[in-house]
Amino acid sequence: MSQTASAMVPAQSGTRARLMAAFGGSYFSSVLIGTVAVLLLLGLWEAALRYFEVPVWLAPKPSDFLVRLYTDRALIAGHAFWTSLTIVEGFTLGVLVAIPLALAIVSVGALERGLYPVIVFLNIMPKTVIGPILIIWFGIGPLVAALIVFLMSFFPVLVDSMSGFRLVDRRLFYISRSMGANPWQTFWKVRLPAAMPHIFSGMKIGVVKAVEGVIIAEFIASNKGLGFMIVRASAFMDMTLMFSGLVAAAIVALMFNGAMSIIGQWLMPWSRH
Missing domain, CATH: 1.10.3720.10 (MetI-like)
Structure with missing residues (x-):
């Protein structure tokens, strides 16, 4: 059983690697970084408008x-x-x-x-x-x-x-x-x-x-x-x-x-x- 389990681990990791290669691991990482950057920008936008009390008719908050x-x-x-x-x-x-x-x-x-x-x-x-x-x-x-x-x-x-x-x-x-x-x-x-x-x-x-x-x-x-x-x-x-x-x-x-x-x-x- 232990030999079978140890043989399955490399196989599973190899399958995961092939899936990441097929679907582009760098693509998903770039999407994640882009999402974080957008959320950070929206957060700064929200904070700035709240701090300066900008009216909605001029610039709405996110x-x-x-x-x-x-x-x-x-x-x-x-x-x-x-x-x-x-x-x-x-x-x-x-x-x-x-x-x-x-x-x-x-x-x-x-x-x-x-x-x-x-x-x-x-x-x-x-x-x-x-x-x-x-x-x-x-x-x-x-x-x-x-x-x-x-x-x-x-x-x-x-x-x-x-x-x-x-x-x-x-x-x-x-x-x-x-x-x-x-x-x-x-x-x-x-x-x-x-x-x-x-x-x-x-x-x-x-x-x-x-x-x-x-x-x-x-x-x-x-x-x-x-x-x-x-x-x-x-x-x-x-x-x-x-x-x-x-x-x-x-x-x-x-x-x-x-x-x-x-x-x-x-x-x-x-x-x-």
């Missing part, structure tokens, strides 16, 4: 808007759902356009010289200026919000995808051809996996920009979503609801960023080692 986040959870969750749906639509469109376009630009020199400067020019245009133009063309609604999210998330995915496709060792193409692989097999088995770390790096940046873009879009071109809720609360000077909306938007951004990390680890198991 205890005020966190309680409001719970009491109005149905309202906030409903707006967060529409915000998340718009993010999914605009971000998915951005990824589906950016990755093939990045491959085309890298593969065809004329496209990089002629098309890429145009894309850069469109990207530097303020989205608050593009928004009213889109409203004139398409009216106020979820389509305009999704298009603004697309414009915000498209460029980071494009740039990082181009970097990933460029960094593939050209000798791998010769090796795959010598083994009888056709262009599609070479792309699917060699070029895309090699570029995926850069693509997901751009997607992580793009999904955060998507959250920023959807709030801007809902400020000017929507009748639902967290951005719309924040604007409506500001009209009534409801500071606690405004800050609750900001916290909800931050939670949505963290959820999408975490989802991108999980999807990246699932599609790129080699990146964990």
Whole structure:
């Protein structure tokens, strides 16, 4: 019995180590450190406002808007759902356009010289200026919000995808051809996996920009979503609801960023080692 028990201990510790390696022990430690930092910031915020007796209408205490986040959870969750749906639509469109376009630009020199400067020019245009133009063309609604999210998330995915496709060792193409692989097999088995770390790096940046873009879009071109809720609360000077909306938007951004990390680890198991 003692020998069996002693044999089980290393096996259990080995299983635990494999689980931590699979799910990223450093990821959980970074989440823990980030949580402690946020709690410390909120505590300092709460103490400062109580000490200086700042009125709620000027700057609410964390205890005020966190309680409001719970009491109005149905309202906030409903707006967060529409915000998340718009993010999914605009971000998915951005990824589906950016990755093939990045491959085309890298593969065809004329496209990089002629098309890429145009894309850069469109990207530097303020989205608050593009928004009213889109409203004139398409009216106020979820389509305009999704298009603004697309414009915000498209460029980071494009740039990082181009970097990933460029960094593939050209000798791998010769090796795959010598083994009888056709262009599609070479792309699917060699070029895309090699570029995926850069693509997901751009997607992580793009999904955060998507959250920023959807709030801007809902400020000017929507009748639902967290951005719309924040604007409506500001009209009534409801500071606690405004800050609750900001916290909800931050939670949505963290959820999408975490989802991108999980999807990246699932599609790129080699990146964990």
